[in-house]
């Protein structure tokens with residue numbers, strides 16, 4: 001009987017096309033790494049950097065889907081690479097194609113500049129503003145937030161965002177309008193709009209209004225489909241629109 | 255355009271859309287009723303001349319459609335052609351008002367002639 005080396009099929013190799021370059025431009029280069037039974041896209045990139053191209057730039061930290069730093073475009077779609085198995089995105093014998101995340105400036109190779117993404121979180125009012133403690137002091141009493149209340153459940157639905165940028169890279173509106181806040185920032189804003197302890201509801205709703213905000217979203221749901229945490233930014237944005245609609249009609253917001 | 259103005263445009267577009275939804279139904283039913291037994295100018299004029307309610311309905315219909323369409327086309331032009339900014343906003347306002355006025359003038363014609 002033929003024996004295959006444990007954990008690895010030495011005969012087969014995996015073809016990988018990796019985008020190399022910087023802000024000025026770049027091109028794909030081809031590499032070959034051993035094809036293994038179990039390997040993630042991040043494993044492949046790491047293999048290339050350790051064994052073939054020591055100067056390949058990319059970013060990761062936790063390797064377990066918590067930090068949100070490893071997202072890249074893999075075979076045409078934004079994904080978290082540390083939790084994406086190669087066999088899930090490429091059929092046996094098929095090549096991998098890895099590019100830096102779309103809709104963000106490239107620093108070098110597979111590393112993008114996430115600053116615009118996080119700047120927009122700030123612009124969308126992504127910081128909790130305690131109602132009872134305007135100066136950031138700790139309130140004397142803890143707020144009671146019933147876990148089953150509607151608002152708490154709305155907030156819970158979006159709270160697990162890891163800030164990976166996959167949704168941002170998958171949104172056409174971000175590509176068309178560089179000012180558009182994007183799904184993650186507005187998903188965050190919606191969790192805070194539903195936080196009964198928060199005192200900045202009004203300012204936040206103003207911040208996510210208009211052409212750069214929720215009103216430009218077409219509910220196409222690429223963000224929801226691609227979010228590796230299975231969050232639903234599209235519905236969060238619809239919630240913002242709904243809230244703003246009624247607040248505008250009843251004059252709660254001018 | 256400020257975030258507030260953008261929000262108001264969006265609200266205006268949804269409210270006009272709701273009105274258009276109802277108005278189209280009324281319009282269709284009127285057409286179906288009107289064409290029974292043939293459609294003649296005299297018959298149409300008999301219904302609309304001096305009928306203030308019909309005039310109000312068609313004028314509101316035209317205004318809503320003009321504004322609704324201009325707001326929607328503005329969104330598309332911003333995204334697909336990058337037509338953003340004050341100048342374009344005024345141009346769209348003009349287009350919306352002009353298309354609405356065409357409709358209002360037609361309704362007026364049926365009302366007074």
Ligand code: HEM
Pocket residue numbers: 218271272274275278319322323324325326327329330
């Ligand atoms: C006649 C009844 C009409 C109804 C009920 C209606 C309804 C709607 C609704 C509900 C939307 C929002 C879609 C969304 O959320 O993306 C919409 C968008 C739009 N409507 Fe209408 N509409 C009508 C007539 C018109 C007319 C006459 C025009 C003329 C040009 C028009 C142009 C548009 C455009 C361009 C959009 C896209 C806006 C965007 O994507 O941001 N509509 N319409």
Ligand code: SF4
Pocket residue numbers: 170171172173174182183216217218219220221222223224233234237
């Ligand atoms: S639903 Fe809205 S935010 Fe999400 S990808 Fe589509 S346009 Fe972008």
Ligand code: SF4
Pocket residue numbers: 160161162163164165166167168183184187226227228229230231233
């Ligand atoms: S919403 Fe999902 S895809 Fe978007 S940044 Fe958060 S975890 Fe990533």
Ligand code: FES
Pocket residue numbers: 060061062063064065066067068069070071080081082083
């Ligand atoms: S490395 Fe942390 S999420 Fe992938």
